[in-house]
Amino acid sequence: MTAVLTADAVTKQFAKGDAATVALREFSVGIEEGSFVTVLGRSGCGKSTLLNMLAGLTTPTTGEVRYRDRRLDGPDTDIGYLTQHDTLMPWRDVRRNVEMPLEIAGVPAKERARVAADLIGRVGLSGFEAHYPRELSGGMRRRTSLARMLAAEPETLLMDEPFGALDAQLRTELQAELLRLWQGTGQTVVFVTHDIEEALLLGDRVVVLGKLGRVLLDREIALKRPRDADDLRVDPEFVALHRELSAALKEDR
Numbered sequence: 001m002t003a004v005l006t007a008d009a010v011t012k013q014f015a016k017g018d019a020a021t022v023a024l025r026e027f028s029v030g031i032e033e034g035s036f037v038t039v040l041g042r043s044g045c046g047k048s049t050l051l052n053m054l055a056g057l058t059t060p061t062t063g064e065v066r067y068r069d070r071r072l073d074g075p076d077t078d079i080g081y082l083t084q085h086d087t088l089m090p091w092r093d094v095r096r097n098v099e100m101p102l103e104i105a106g107v108p109a110k111e112r113a114r115v116a117a118d119l120i121g122r123v124g125l126s127g128f129e130a131h132y133p134r135e136l137s138g139g140m141r142r143r144t145s146l147a148r149m150l151a152a153e154p155e156t157l158l159m160d161e162p163f164g165a166l167d168a169q170l171r172t173e174l175q176a177e178l179l180r181l182w183q184g185t186g187q188t189v190v191f192v193t194h195d196i197e198e199a200l201l202l203g204d205r206v207v208v209l210g211k212l213g214r215v216l217l218d219r220e221i222a223l224k225r226p227r228d229a230d231d232l233r234v235d236p237e238f239v240a241l242h243r244e245l246s247a248a249l250k251e252d253r
């Protein structure tokens with residue numbers, strides 16, 4: 001098994017005036033190529049800080065992050081990042097938002113339009129190409145962001161509670177869509193969530209974090225795919241895993 005993305009004893013400390021906050025202490029992980037890893041943890045345990053470091057956006061205070069055989073010390077076009085909050089350009093419509101990474105990469109206009117149309121269709125937004133972000137619902141904005149991230153064809157996707165702000169029904173829909181889009185691509189995904197069910201529904205492996213990013217549990221999830229949220233809830237294997245993860249989270253008081 002090859003780890004494509006690794007964090008080796010990373011510590012992140014933020015300084016503010018004379019005070020310092022440690023967000024993550026001596027954290028290590030190896031993410032296998034092609035796997036879907038969910039990182040589960042309570043608010044404030046350092047999940048976003050970790051993802052920012054895996055994205056090359058934040059430099060660790062000590063330790064290092066490596067992508068393939070190189071040290072990551074800045075953003076990398078092989079790594080896509082879907083943040084918690086919308087970062088769509090308000091002055092660009094859906095099509096032009098999705099085309100943005102392709103524009104940056106210098107892809108010719110015709111090819112950009114073709115790729116964007118295909119992705120917009122795949123995330124279920126056909127007919128909304130000319131809508132601006134303010135004219136879309138929260139779920140549609142998330143879909144646009146997802147399409148924009150996929151347009152760059154990153155090998156690795158980092159996702160920070162991307163569906164956290166959505167209602168339960170929409171969330172289930174987007175989780176299913178994400179799995180559909182991911183399956184068979186060979187892309188590596190690191191998906192951060194504070195929701196046990198989401199972590200189990202999506203992941204091949206769940207890493208449970210406690211305070212300061214302490215690894216409370218690192219568990220393979222062998223539940224059969226495709227996974228359906230309604231079926232899973234009554235699956236004894238899922239129920240047992242849910243209990244195990246819930247106990248791990250409680251352990252960290």
Ligand SMILES: Nc1ncnc2c1ncn2[C@@H]1O[C@H](COP(=O)(O)OP(=O)(O)OP(=O)(O)O)[C@@H](O)[C@H]1O
Nearest residue numbers: 014021022023042043044045046047048049050194
């Ligand atoms: N830029 C920053 N400056 C100072 N402290 C920070 C900064 N970013 C994060 N922290 C601190 O680091 C800790 C971890 O924050 P982080 O956002 O990584 O947690 P999280 O697990 O993603 O939380 P949530 O689930 O609420 O988003 C917190 O104590 C936070 O206050």
